Amino acid sequence: MTTLVRFTMPxxxxxxxxxxxxxxxxxxxxxxxKPPPPxxxxxxxxxxxxxxxxxxxxxxxxxxxxxxxVQPDGGLQIEMFRTGLARVxxxxxKNVETYLAEIDALTLEWAQAHPKSALAxxxxxxxxxxxxxxxxxxxxxxxxxxxxxxxxxxYLQRATLYLRTHAEVALTDSHAHLFLLRMGRAMGWDKKxxxxxxxxxxxxxxxxxxxxxxxxxxxxxxxxxxxxDLDDFIRKATEETRSRYGMGMYARLYSHAAENQFSHALFxxxxxxxxxxxxxxEDMFARYPDSPKRLNRYAYLACLAKDKPTxxxxxxxxxxxxxxxxxxxxxxxxxxxCRRWGTGV
Amino acid sequence: MTDSRLRALPKLVLAVAIAAAALLPAPLPAAPGASNLDxxxxxxxxxxxxxxxxxxxxIQLDPELRTEAEAIALAHLVRFSKLLPVWLEEEKRVQAGxxxxxxxxxYDAVFARLLNxxxxxxxDTGDADYERATLAVLKExxxxxxxxxxxxxxxxxHRIQRIQAMPAAQRKLALAAERELLARWGKPRAAPPPWxxxxxxxxxxxxxxxxxxxxxxxxxLIPVLASNLLAKEGNYxxxxxxxxxxxxxxxxxxxxxxxxxxxxxxxxxxxxxLVTALDRIDTGGDKPDDERTAGDxxxxxxxxxxxxxxxxxxxxxxARRLDAxxxxxxxxxxxxxxxxxxxRGARPLAxxxxxxxxxxxxxxxxGAASAGAPLPERFALNWSLEPPRPATARSTPxxxxxxxxxxxQ
Numbered sequence: 001m002t003t004l005v006r007f008t009m010p011x012x013x014x015x016x017x018x019x020x021x022x023x024x025x026x027x028x029x030x031x032x033x034k035p036p037p038p039x040x041x042x043x044x045x046x047x048x049x050x051x052x053x054x055x056x057x058x059x060x061x062x063x064x065x066x067x068x069x070v071q072p073d074g075g076l077q078i079e080m081f082r083t084g085l086a087r088v089x090x091x092x093x094k095n096v097e098t099y100l101a102e103i104d105a106l107t108l109e110w111a112q113a114h115p116k117s118a119l120a121x122x123x124x125x126x127x128x129x130x131x132x133x134x135x136x137x138x139x140x141x142x143x144x145x146x147x148x149x150x151x152x153x154x155y156l157q158r159a160t161l162y163l164r165t166h167a168e169v170a171l172t173d174s175h176a177h178l179f180l181l182r183m184g185r186a187m188g189w190d191k192k193x194x195x196x197x198x199x200x201x202x203x204x205x206x207x208x209x210x211x212x213x214x215x216x217x218x219x220x221x222x223x224x225x226x227x228x229d230l231d232d233f234i235r236k237a238t239e240e241t242r243s244r245y246g247m248g249m250y251a252r253l254y255s256h257a258a259e260n261q262f263s264h265a266l267f268x269x270x271x272x273x274x275x276x277x278x279x280x281x282e283d284m285f286a287r288y289p290d291s292p293k294r295l296n297r298y299a300y301l302a303c304l305a306k307d308k309p310t311x312x313x314x315x316x317x318x319x320x321x322x323x324x325x326x327x328x329x330x331x332x333x334x335x336x337x338c339r340r341w342g343t344g345v
Numbered sequence: 346m347t348d349s350r351l352r353a354l355p356k357l358v359l360a361v362a363i364a365a366a367a368l369l370p371a372p373l374p375a376a377p378g379a380s381n382l383d384x385x386x387x388x389x390x391x392x393x394x395x396x397x398x399x400x401x402x403x404i405q406l407d408p409e410l411r412t413e414a415e416a417i418a419l420a421h422l423v424r425f426s427k428l429l430p431v432w433l434e435e436e437k438r439v440q441a442g443x444x445x446x447x448x449x450x451x452y453d454a455v456f457a458r459l460l461n462x463x464x465x466x467x468x469d470t471g472d473a474d475y476e477r478a479t480l481a482v483l484k485e486x487x488x489x490x491x492x493x494x495x496x497x498x499x500x501x502x503h504r505i506q507r508i509q510a511m512p513a514a515q516r517k518l519a520l521a522a523e524r525e526l527l528a529r530w531g532k533p534r535a536a537p538p539p540w541x542x543x544x545x546x547x548x549x550x551x552x553x554x555x556x557x558x559x560x561x562x563x564x565x566l567i568p569v570l571a572s573n574l575l576a577k578e579g580n581y582x583x584x585x586x587x588x589x590x591x592x593x594x595x596x597x598x599x600x601x602x603x604x605x606x607x608x609x610x611x612x613x614x615x616x617x618x619l620v621t622a623l624d625r626i627d628t629g630g631d632k633p634d635d636e637r638t639a640g641d642x643x644x645x646x647x648x649x650x651x652x653x654x655x656x657x658x659x660x661x662x663x664a665r666r667l668d669a670x671x672x673x674x675x676x677x678x679x680x681x682x683x684x685x686x687x688x689r690g691a692r693p694l695a696x697x698x699x700x701x702x703x704x705x706x707x708x709x710x711x712g713a714a715s716a717g718a719p720l721p722e723r724f725a726l727n728w729s730l731e732p733p734r735p736a737t738a739r740s741t742p743x744x745x746x747x748x749x750x751x752x753x754q
Binding site: 047048050051053088094095096102105108 | 487488557562565567568569571577
């Protein structure tokens with residue numbers, strides 16, 4: 001915007017630069033501006049959804065579902081895409097009901113216009129699923145009001161019914177299976193059902209290891225599982241993915257279990273085996289060495305396992321690249337306690 | 346231009362003008378005062394011309410499209426920057442008889458003319474194919490309203506983003522149409538259509554409010570609008586430039602679904618997204634005048650800073666709705682007859698809404714007339730500045746005009 005101060009900056013030299021810049025580079029007033037780094041997959045997905053650009057979302061989904069679509073740290077690109085979508089569904093606003101009602105309507109409009117699109121149906125089912133949660137809230141079940149349960153269950157049922165109606169199309173994309181696993185957890189489905197969904201999802205997309213992570217959540221003692229079920233499942237998942245990740249999934253799935261339930265007591269309260277986890281991290285770094293986040297997590301878990309040599313080695317590799325969220329709950333204290341324990345100062 | 350006039354310039358302006366002159370590549374003429382200043386003015390105008398035509402690198406464009414679009418813009422800049430000195434000379438002749446005429450008045454008059462070209466260009470229509478393709482993109486491509494890079498520069502980028510969203514086969518034709526539309530700058534052209542009544546946003550916003558209250562939804566809102574207008578209970582004024590564009594795009598789709606003629610829907614969109622002088626020039630919210638008249642409902646509406654700076658005069662017609670007690674509950678500008686120094690032979694489109702906000706505010710304040718009688722439901726406000734005096738009447742330069750405020754008609 002031009003200001004009221006006259007002849008503020010422009011000079012003929014600037015203009016000549018401006019004219020030239022239209023052909024070769026940025027103009028004089030933008031001379032210092034470097035092009036920003038390209039947005040991440042998650043940012044792009046969130047922005048496409050934020051602007052209601054479903055055609056762009058379809059293109060992204062198709063691209064990131066291709067076999068071998070992984071990031072330098074071994075993370076799935078399709079998982080980042082879904083992370084971006086979740087940001088729009090979980091956008092925090094004052095009048096969440098009116099916001100989510102529009103998302104319901106918008107996704108339904110797109111799905112009705114594109115009945116052969118798996119993603120379109122999944123997005124509408126997801127919209128209904130996310131609409132359910134404000135009724136329940138994120139607190140303890142005992143604190144949910146009867147009206148809250150009613151609204152929660154009504155939306156979950158609508159989501160289930162919708163996906164069942166469009167299952168033939170929707171289930172061609174393992175995103176639908178991931179969605180069903182979450183629905184199953186919310187609605188208390190049993191292990192058998194969850195395993196069946198997992199197997200079908202892996203048949204559709206064998207690369208989609210995010211399904212394993214979701215089943216781990218359901219098998220946590222706080223949901224429908226116990227430590228034995230969890231350990232059996234993690235060992236099985238590790239075997240099924242050994243050719244791609246070695247023991248990597250053992251480490252990652254137990255790390256996920258720690259993050260979502262066991263926390264600092266992982267090795268006391270679960271059947272996690274540190275030697276196997278350590279091997280898992282080594283296998284992951286052999287395949288995907290560029291992962292500062294995972295390095296932080298490895299150090300944190302080595303600390304929990306009281307493996308001082310490993311902790312010191314990995315902590316030294318981290319150097320100044322500390323990634324606090326990887327250090328468990330209360331990460332500042334966690335990190336400081338581990339550092340003191342490891343270095344003795 | 347004389348040395349005494351040069352001395353009268355504010356110090357900052359003078360310093361910048363001299364600095365600008367010092368950077369000129371060509372040797373300075375022997376009589377430096379006027380030439381230096383002219384050169385500085387032309388340079389400033391050229392930059393104002395170039396800025397909205399720049400395509401930021403953040404905009405994802407196909408390389409071929411970017412190359413062609415930049416070539417079109419460059420050709421336009423080269424052609425049009427030759428016209429600016431001609432306009433400046435023309436303006437000098439026009440202002441020759443006025444004592445208040447000085448470098449700033451001269452510059453502003455030519456700048457106003459330039460700003461008006463941008464506005465006329467925005468409303469201008471291309472050939473039938475171009476219009477059809479533009480409408481199709483606005484219906485189907487939600488992200489053409491997104492702005493990358495400097496958000497104050499979005500005229501040309503928006504147009505090229507729309508072309509990027511067109512089918513490849515359509516792009517060449519659309520670029521040719523863009524070239525043709527730019528070629529109309531500075532030439533007599535068909536009069537733009539009148540302001541839509543009501544403005545698209547004045548219908549769209551109540552429709553969104555209706556959705557909030559449970560009324561039928563004509564079309565779902567995209568998340569950026571649902572969040573800002575429904576969940577955060579914002580209004581048109583709280584939307585960003587891109588948010589406003591998105592709302593206009595939504596309303597275009599609604600209008601078409603409700604049976605509006607395509608040309609009318611597209612024309613309304615163009616008016617809804619028109620970048621006026623108010624959008625381009627930061628006036629600090631017209632604070633001085635607002636403060637002066639705050640709390641005095643009988644005072645005439647303040648003269649907008651922008652209006653005074655650019656010598657905008659004329660009248661606005663306001664229609665308002667009163668409740669049973671005679672209290673105004675809604676007001677809108679339904680007529681504008683505006684003149685601007687420097688703009689001749691064309692509607693001063695870029696300035697026609699300069700008085701809208703103050704007129705509406707005045708109409709909603711109750712409109713206590715000086716004689717105590719309430720204002721009617723429809724009335725006109727006249728906007729005039731102190732008429733310029735003959736050159737001989739002033740010995741020292743100073744502010745060109747005194748605010749006389751809006752007067753009821």
